[in-house]
Each structure stands twice: as C-alpha cells, then as structure tokens.
Amino acid sequence: MKYFSTALSTVLLLASFHSYNVSAFSLVKTTTRPSLAVTRRSSSAVSGQHFISKKTQNVLHSDTSTTALHTIRVGIVGGGTVGGGICEILTKKADYLSQLCSNDILVKSICVRDLSKKRDFGIPEGCTITDDASSIVNADDIDIVVEVMGGTTKAKDVVFQALSNGKHVVTANKALIADCLGEIEDHIRSVNAGKSAEETIQFKYEAAVCGGIPIIHSLQSDYPGDEITMIAGIINGCTNFMLTAMDRDGLTYDGALAEASKLGYAEADPTLDVGGFDARSKLKILMRLAYGIDVDEKNIPCRGIQELTSTDYDYAKSLGGTIKLLGVAERVGDKVSGFVSPCYIASTDSLSSVSDATNALEISSSNLQRTTYIGQGAGRFPTANSCVNDIASIARGNRSVSPFNPSSAFKFVQQYDSVFYLRLKYKDQIGITRQCGEICEKYGVSIHSILQNPRSSKSDDSFVIVTEKVSNTNMKKVVAELEGLDWVQGPAFWMPVLRPDWI
Numbered sequence: 001m002k003y004f005s006t007a008l009s010t011v012l013l014l015a016s017f018h019s020y021n022v023s024a025f026s027l028v029k030t031t032t033r034p035s036l037a038v039t040r041r042s043s044s045a046v047s048g049q050h051f052i053s054k055k056t057q058n059v060l061h062s063d064t065s066t067t068a069l070h071t072i073r074v075g076i077v078g079g080g081t082v083g084g085g086i087c088e089i090l091t092k093k094a095d096y097l098s099q100l101c102s103n104d105i106l107v108k109s110i111c112v113r114d115l116s117k118k119r120d121f122g123i124p125e126g127c128t129i130t131d132d133a134s135s136i137v138n139a140d141d142i143d144i145v146v147e148v149m150g151g152t153t154k155a156k157d158v159v160f161q162a163l164s165n166g167k168h169v170v171t172a173n174k175a176l177i178a179d180c181l182g183e184i185e186d187h188i189r190s191v192n193a194g195k196s197a198e199e200t201i202q203f204k205y206e207a208a209v210c211g212g213i214p215i216i217h218s219l220q221s222d223y224p225g226d227e228i229t230m231i232a233g234i235i236n237g238c239t240n241f242m243l244t245a246m247d248r249d250g251l252t253y254d255g256a257l258a259e260a261s262k263l264g265y266a267e268a269d270p271t272l273d274v275g276g277f278d279a280r281s282k283l284k285i286l287m288r289l290a291y292g293i294d295v296d297e298k299n300i301p302c303r304g305i306q307e308l309t310s311t312d313y314d315y316a317k318s319l320g321g322t323i324k325l326l327g328v329a330e331r332v333g334d335k336v337s338g339f340v341s342p343c344y345i346a347s348t349d350s351l352s353s354v355s356d357a358t359n360a361l362e363i364s365s366s367n368l369q370r371t372t373y374i375g376q377g378a379g380r381f382p383t384a385n386s387c388v389n390d391i392a393s394i395a396r397g398n399r400s401v402s403p404f405n406p407s408s409a410f411k412f413v414q415q416y417d418s419v420f421y422l423r424l425k426y427k428d429q430i431g432i433t434r435q436c437g438e439i440c441e442k443y444g445v446s447i448h449s450i451l452q453n454p455r456s457s458k459s460d461d462s463f464v465i466v467t468e469k470v471s472n473t474n475m476k477k478v479v480a481e482l483e484g485l486d487w488v489q490g491p492a493f494w495m496p497v498l499r500p501d502w503i
Contacts, residue, residue, distance in 0.1 A: 212382025
C-alpha cells in the first residue's frame with residue numbers, strides 16, 4: 001500500500017524553492033526568483049468585465065534579484081468558521097506568502113450576515129466588514145472572491161457574478177458544485193472565451209471535498225498519465241465519528257449521534273450527514289475529476305447509516321472486520337458505477353483503521369495501484385488551509401484552462417457487482433433456511449455463508465447471510481421478496497463488502 005501526501009510533497013518542493021545550477025561536479029545555489037507573470041486588472045468599458053491586460057503584465061525575470069511586490073486583493077463572502085480561519089492563516093503567513101507568490105495578499109473586505117456579531121478572529125488591517133455581498137463581487141479593487149457562506153442560492157449568485165466580473169473564485173461549497181457543476185463549467189468556458197492561458201479566470205475548490213486533504217489538486221495534477229479504476233473513501237467526518245463510537249465504544253446509533261452533536265460534528269439537522277447525502281455530493285465531484293462524467297446526484301445510489309445497529313457490529317467483528325460509510329466509484333470497461341453506503345471492511349484493509357472524524361480516500365489506478373490520502377476532512381483550519389492554498393496558487397500565477405478535467409464518453413450505470421452482507425430479524429419457525437435458499441436461487445444469488453450469533457433475547461433474533469459476488473440489482477430482488485415473508489420482522493438491512501475478493 002502506498003501512502004501518499006501531496007501536501008508533504010508541496011512542502012518539500014517549497015523548501016527548495018530557490019533554483020539551483022547543477023553540473024557534474026558542483027551544486028551552486030542562486031538567489032534568483034522564478035519567472036512569474038504578475039498582473040493588475042483593468043476595467044473594460046465595453047463588456048463591463050474585468051480582464052487581465054497584457055499591457056499591464058509585469059514579468060519577474062529569473063535574472064532579477066529584487067522586484068516590487070504587487071498586491072492581490074481578496075474579498076471573503078462568509079465570516080464564519082472557515083472565513084475566520086482564512087483570515088488568521090493569511091495574517092500569520094503573510095511574509096512567507098509574499099515571498100512564495102512574489103505578491104502581497106491582502107484581505108480587502110469580508111461580507112458577514114450580522115454586522116453586530118462579535119468576531120472570534122482578528123480583522124486584518126485595512127479590511128472592511130459589510131453585509132452586502134455585491135459590494136465585494138462588483139468592486140473594481142477585488143481580484144479574488146472567496147465564497148464560504150454555504151448554500152446553493154445566494155452563494156450561486158455570488159460565484160457566477162464574480163466570474164462574470166472577471167474575478168477569480170475560491171470556494172469550499174461542495175453542495176453548490178455538485179448541484180451546478182455543468183452550469184459552472186459552461187460559465188467558466190464562456191467568461192474565458194478568447195483569453196490566453198495567462199488571462200483565464202480561475203475557479204478553485206480544493207476545500208469542497210475532504211476539507212484539508214489536497215485530493216482535488218491531486219486528481220487534477222497527478223493522474224494525467226494514469227487510469228483510475230476505483231475510488232473508495234471515508235468522505236464524511238460526522239458519520240465516521242459516529243461509526244467509530246458504535247464500533248469501538250459500543251454506543252447505540254442514538255448515543256453516537258448525541259455525542260457527535262455535543263462535539264459539533266453533527267448539525268442541528270444531521271440528515272445530510274447520516275443520510276449519506278453529503279458524501280454523495282463529494283462523490284459526484286470526485287467522479288467528474290476521475291472519470292470525466294457529470295452524473296446527476298439523484299442517480300447515485302445512496303444509503304445512510306440510520307439502519308445500522310450494534311448487532312451489525314457484533315457480526316462484523318465475528319467476520320474479522322468493521323463497518324464504514326463509504327463513497328465508492330469504479331470503472332469497468334466504458335462503464336462507471338458509484339454508490340454511497342455502509343460497507344463491510346476487513347480489518348486488514350487500510351480504511352478499517354481510520355477512526356473518529358478523520359477522512360481517507362483510496363485511489364486505485366493502473367500505474368500507481370493503490371494510493372491512500374488521509375487527513376482532516378472538516379474544521380476551521382483544515383478547510384481554511386485548502387482555501388488559502390487556492391488563493392496562493394492564483395497569486396503565484398498558476399493557471400488552468402478547465403477546473404474539472406476533460407470530459408469523457410464513459411457511461412454511468414447504477415448496477416454494480418459485490419459480495420453482500422444481509423441481516424434479517426426473524427420470528428422462529430420451520431423452513432427459514434430453505435426459503436432463503438430458494439429465493440436466492442431464484443434470482444441467481446449464491447450464498448457463501450449463514451451466520452447466527454448467540455442471542456440475548458427473542459426480540460434480538462437475527463441472522464446474517466453473506467453472498468458470493470452478485471449484482472446489486474439481483475440483491476435488491478432477493479431482499480424485496482424476503483421482506484414479504486411472514487417470519488421476517490421489519491426491514492432487512494444489507495450492504496456491500498468493499499473487496500469482493502475478501503471471501
């Protein structure tokens with residue numbers, strides 16, 4: 001297993017940011033800065049948009065040891081947890097970022113919901129506080145708009161208007177991107193039409209998926225010569241915290257949710273997290289980057305953790321593993337499948353040991369085989385750190401024509417093959433095993449094993465069927481017919497096994 005950290009690679013690269021002249025016999029350090037185009041914006045009276053004029057470009061040549069720094073002005077829409085974190089990092093790292101980017105980065109304005117509310121972060125010197133987002137989006141002296149207000153209505157207006165006005169955009173809004181990915185891509189293409197690569201308006205969103213883990217940048221930069229075959233990840237911190245508490249600490253679902261709420265991991269309405277919908281939004285974005293397909297979120301099969309019980313963890317332990325909520329996408333030939341669901345994971349699997357609110361994503365590919373990214377998926381500074389990285393990338397002059405990688409002709413399908421775990425609560429009677437076997441045979445589902453742990457009371461009567469590798473379509477038919485039998489008590493619970501070769 002290869003453990004990989006793009007963040008570490010970046011630190012090592014930056015540590016050697018000065019260039020070196022290398023000969024066969026010597027290593028001579030030079031103090032020159034790398035060539036970088038630094039720009040000022042000018043206003044177009046014809047289009048009403050801002051653009052980067054070639055006449056206003058100031059190039060820092062590699063043979064110049066001293067150059068004047070220019071200021072990149074940032075407007076932040078959203079002065080909450082993440083917005084405050086961005087201000088704190090930019091203030092703390094101001095001198096370093098100036099040297100790194102050959103530009104000063106200044107927070108010019110912050111838009112907040114309530115002007116009277118006391119802030120839990122220091123307001124940068126010279127920064128104005130407003131409750132009018134349009135004053136940032138339409139300001140002539142703002143170069144980068146950072147959207148961290150959340151939601152998909154007002155946030156969409158902010159993002160689209162900023163792009164139309166020729167401003168770079170940095171966002172942490174996964175819901176907006178997942179909901180409007182195609183529109184965003186078309187709009188970026190429109191505002192950049194006719195521009196050179198150096199003039200293109202940038203849209204960056206590293207913080208939108210897995211918070212502080214640089215997975216977006218990695219998928220954009222590290223796999224052009226590779227082919228990604230599978231993505232599997234723990235991409236929601238709240239549910240991973242809850243499932244860890246159920247597994248390790250023996251809490252019930254309700255107890256784990258209460259603890260997550262107490263510590264701030266769960267929202268007042270936790271539906272997006274516990275229902276798997278937050279993970280589904282992230283998986284959609286990852287699938288676009290990895291496979292070049294824009295899938296309607298509603299078409300991605302999604303099952304949350306509400307039906308999981310301590311009984312399932314008892315069986316998982318007896319099988320030698322645990323249960324995690326995963327987002328999974330896999331390409332087979334020209335077809336791509338994807339789903340969000342609790343999954344059984346063997347204890348030997350790297351994802352099984354990822355605990356609490358930590359996120360982890362495993363990328364399987366032809367050249368690199370398995371690469372695992374692990375880190376903090378949410379929180380003030382992990383999320384703000386990714387936003388600052390995007391701001392710094394723009395300030396350094398890094399440019400990308402498309403933020404979502406090229407599209408492809410791959411086709412998304414809802415059907416996928418897996419080994420499945422099926423738990424049934426039952427009322428004891430003769431013929432249960434026979435009926436299970438007949439129904440499974442009817443739909444071509446081969447049974448690998450049937451398990452029954454010692455029961456503490458009749459109300460806890462349940463058993464588990466582990467299948468051979470079958471399609472989820474056939475599995476649904478089996479479950480539907482079993483649930484109609486008189487001895488089955490309540491809904492059945494079923495989930496895929498992450499590695500079909502586990503049995």
